[in-house]
Amino acid sequence: MSNLPTAIILDMDGTFFLGDALLPGALELLDWLNEQRIQFTFLTNNTSRGKQDYMRMLTGLGVRKENARIYTAGDATVSYLKSNYPGRRVLLVGTQSLRSNFLEEGINLVNEEPDVLVLGYDTELTYQKLVDFCFYLRQGLPYIATHPDLNCPSPIGPMPDIGSFMALIQTSTGRTPEVVLGKPNAGIVQELARNWGVQVSDLLMVGDRLYTDIALGQTAGVQTALVLSGETHLSNLHNSQFKPDFVFENLADLLQFFSS
Numbered sequence: 001m002s003n004l005p006t007a008i009i010l011d012m013d014g015t016f017f018l019g020d021a022l023l024p025g026a027l028e029l030l031d032w033l034n035e036q037r038i039q040f041t042f043l044t045n046n047t048s049r050g051k052q053d054y055m056r057m058l059t060g061l062g063v064r065k066e067n068a069r070i071y072t073a074g075d076a077t078v079s080y081l082k083s084n085y086p087g088r089r090v091l092l093v094g095t096q097s098l099r100s101n102f103l104e105e106g107i108n109l110v111n112e113e114p115d116v117l118v119l120g121y122d123t124e125l126t127y128q129k130l131v132d133f134c135f136y137l138r139q140g141l142p143y144i145a146t147h148p149d150l151n152c153p154s155p156i157g158p159m160p161d162i163g164s165f166m167a168l169i170q171t172s173t174g175r176t177p178e179v180v181l182g183k184p185n186a187g188i189v190q191e192l193a194r195n196w197g198v199q200v201s202d203l204l205m206v207g208d209r210l211y212t213d214i215a216l217g218q219t220a221g222v223q224t225a226l227v228l229s230g231e232t233h234l235s236n237l238h239n240s241q242f243k244p245d246f247v248f249e250n251l252a253d254l255l256q257f258f259s260s
């Protein structure tokens with residue numbers, strides 16, 4: 001048996017599912033992790049959906065409710081705001097579901113006179129939201145982004161994600177975020193390791209993207225496994241500064257490796 005990780009962090013898009021279809025080995029891996037009593041959670045940078053949306057999505061794909069454990073870059077952002085800006089007035093550019101998650105966590109969301117500005121992956125973005133956000137950015141307020149992704153994978157191809165919005169905002173205001181949470185910010189896995197009571201170096205991050213999932217190896221010191229079921233082809237890996245500890249075709253391949 002190969003050396004088993006103490007806990008596994010699973011990316012979702014391009015790793016566990018693509019569009020509305022599970023990828024090979026997805027459900028079998030969860031069963032095996034439970035059998036082996038290996039801790040796991042899903043971790044996604046995508047802040048366009050709330051936790052409830054992901055729960056529904058995963059259970060709809062056949063994942064048992066108790067296995068649908070989800071940590072998002074939105075959770076990491078809430079945690080960061082509570083530590084660094086407790087009780088402060090937050091202007092959030094984000095979807096209704098992200099707003100709901102922030103409000104449930106007690107974040108003081110406002111539309112005027114904010115203390116802090118937070119940019120999420122807002123698939124309900126309007127021109128007015130951009131105008132307001134840039135107006136307050138020009139006043140020099142702290143600027144936080146929930147994650148860095150340039151594009152979001154979809155069955156029809158890449159769609160502009162928050163990193164593309166950041167580029168637009170930078171062109172207008174000259175500003176870039178002081179803090180970008182989500183993968184590969186080390187804080188997100190440090191918090192998971194703390195919650196589980198394990199060392200960060202005992203964690204295995206499994207994902208399909210080099211500059212977020214696999215970059216966590218360099219930024220946080222977790223072990224990483226790249227799956228080729230999403231946006232990365234082997235040819236991208238050869239030219240990348242981010243080198244995974246393991247490479248698998250998909251989760252079925254990973255499961256076979258660790259269980260044999």
Ligand SMILES: [Mg+2]
Nearest residue numbers: 011013014208
């Ligand atoms: Mg992915």
